[in-house]
Amino acid sequence: MDHTADFDEFVRARGDALLRYGYVLSGNMEDAADLVQEALARLGDAWPRVRRKDDPEGYVRTTMVRLHINAWRRRHREDLVAAVPENGRFDRYDDADLWAELRQLPPRQRAVLVLRYYEDLPDDRIAEVLGVSRGTVRSQAARALDKLRIARVLQEAR
Template identity: 60%
Template sequence: MEADSRFAEFVAERGDALLRYGYVLAGNPHDAADLVQEALLKLRAAWPRVRLKENPESYARTTMARLHVAAWRLRRREQPAWDLPERAHHDALPSGDEQAMWRALAGLPRRQRAVLVLRYYEQLSDAEIAGVLGISRETVRSQASRALDKLRAAVPEGNGSGRGPRSGERAAARTGRVR
């Protein structure tokens, strides 16, 4: 019973953070909730092992990222179409540039979006992202590069600096000074 109460405490404490992570990863609240639910089911099954050896939240986040990519692989050829409600409801965003960024991020292929979320939201290294997603470091880099190119092309340059995340990364790579 103590393990059950510790698991319930973990879910109560970290559930909202996992849901936010799922939203950024999946791009919509419904898929985010599904990711969290599936990850928590897997975490519950592994709870006796995970709570003693590992960080349970890290386990859940890694599981969510893998589930997200697995769903992409299964539905690789499908293009789901969301029926828009008659009256759309959007949380207030400060600017049109941010709205354009969210739309562009949501329009990226799943793997590219997962790489960007893990790199910029979770602040993982390329090697860590490769481990989480089960792909090579080179694939991480190419997916990130393609995703950033798509975001730069999709978002107007009215955001102040005109530069996207880690835009100096390419200049450093060209001069041989890679992080």
């Protein structure tokens, strides 16, 4: 049986939203495209099963966040340190600075923030998606929020 047509339709309908999600998760275009395409390719393989029983978009989003965290662990990504200019010349504290700070978070902490504040998921659902306990979700979120706030204070104190 050929399921290609409705899979393609799903990609067309939801692709842009998934790309945006990938971009928020990874913070760069290459990884965003990579995450979405890989997760969609897997969905394509599992399409007959997932389409009937599960929520395909949920499947893709869960695959993306897990891929992101796992891929990062192996690759020891280079851009862990997003350098913040010491020079006081770039004195515009806006979203760009917040994005830079987000980049400095370990991927699991960043993922928790994205799932909570971008996806609006409750903590127990986040725990399911990431395959960790709800306590871990809470502590990771708290640590991430702390870091953002501390980074902020340091910048402004300079």
